[in-house]
Amino acid sequence: MRFHKRSTTPSYFSRRDQVRLFRLVAALGVIFFAMLYASREQNWYWLTGRPADEPARQQAKEPPRAIDFSVREESPLKPDEFRSEPASEIEVPEKVIARLETGEYDVRVDPRLLNPVSDSNLGIRTHEVNALYYLLAKAAAIPQNVLEQSAEPAPPFVVVMTESPQYRGSLMTVKGHLKRLKSVSVEKNTYGVDSLYEGWFFSKDSGTHPWRVFCTQLPAGIPKGEDLAEMPEVQITGYYFKKSGYLSAAGKLQTAPLLIARQIRWFPPTNQPAPSSSGAVKYIVSLFLVISITLVFLIWRFMVSDQKFARSRTAKLMQRPDMSMDSLKDIETVDINDVLKQMGQQKQDPPAGSDQPDEQK
Known part of the structure; x- marks a missing residue:
């Protein structure tokens, strides 16, 4: 007699086993990709919302770079010397054309127009003024919502400062807190720009180094002054122009990225608590x-x-009887020997009134 079944090696060449193995491998692959997808935090933003400090976090991931804030000072000219100004590849248009023939707004800027613009110089140089007012007029001719929809988020502050020529003429958006806002004088120009405002603001990743902005319009009620204590929250959408030199409050010459914008978008403070970013x-x-x-x-x-x-009624029928020891006291007990004796006597003695048959002799 055999009690154990002899084990046999399964045939993995059968179609049924191959299908089962394929399903197993496919299931493992799905689990692996699901784990990979779940490990990325940006895939959970639909549930938690995008974190407000994401630009700062991206900035923290990048390796630190050395930023040159120094201003390039030109050596004085000798009596018989002169300094030529750089010329652009193409002439700056005398008229701004903000709309194409199709009716769409053209937010692009030919980078060749800004070739003469140079970084780390104090203020705006003479050969840069025409390009500056051209950008001011172009930004003023395009609606603010079109500019904001066409702009990209600004690169980190350190990237803009170290790779300034790469972003010249790019349309970008920066958020920050306004520190200074005032009106400045307008030079004679052919683009109809008759008002000009200068603002200084700090972004989250710029630290104590400011951004600079020129714009032609201001929102109603925005605070103005040399030193704004409350530092209102603003959003700037404009064309990047250059690293502009300025004299800091400490008396040092430094540089700051300069944006050319249409207006400053201001977010007035409210008494209601700000909603959670998540x-x-x-x-x-x-x-x-x-x-x-x-x-x-x-x-x-x-x-x-x-x-x-x-x-x-079902519950009452299903109730169990009282099986405690006290309930068994009144039950009459019977000795088995007495019962057997009674049964034997009943078998020997016939019942009363019955006739006994005569014994055969």
Whole structure:
């Protein structure tokens, strides 16, 4: 007799086993890709919301770079010397054309127009003025919402300062806090620019080094002054022009990135608390409330059902009898020997009134 079944090696060449192995490998692959997808935090932004400090976090991931804030000072000329100004590859247009024949706004700027612009010089040089007012007029001719929709988020401050020529003429958006805002004089120009404002603001990643902005319009009610204590929150969308030199409050010559914008978008403060940058809290609280209400409802239903069953006839029939030791005291006990004797006597003695047959002799 054989009690154990002899084991045999399964045939992995059968179609059925091959299909099962393929499904197993596919399931493992799906699990691996699901784990890879879940490990990326940006894939959970639909639930938690995009973090407000994401630009600062991106900046922290980049290796530190040395920023040159120095201003290039030109040596004095001798009596018989002269310094030629750089010329652009193409002439700056005398008229700004902001719309194409199709009716769409053209936010692009030919980079060849800004070839004469140089970084790290104090102020705006003479050969740069024409390009500056051209950008001011172009930004003023395009609606603000079109500029904001066409612009890209500004690169980190350190990248703009170290790779300034690469971003010259680029349309970018920067958020920060305004420190200084004032009107400045307008030079004679052919583009119809008759008002000009200069602002200084700090972004999250610029630290104590400011950005500079020129614009032709201001929103109603925006604070103006040399030193704004409250530092209102602003958003600047404009064309990057150059690293412009300036004299700091400490009396040092430094440089700051200069933007040419249409206007400054201002976010007035409100008394209401700012909403949380992450929406995960409300989702977690809502889920907790739903689970709690569901559990309370189920417990209540179970209690009602138990009470209803306890009052039913079925429950009474299913009740178990009292099996305690006290309930067994009144039960009459019987000795098995007495029962056997009684049964033997009943078998020997015939019942009364019955006729016994005569014994055969």
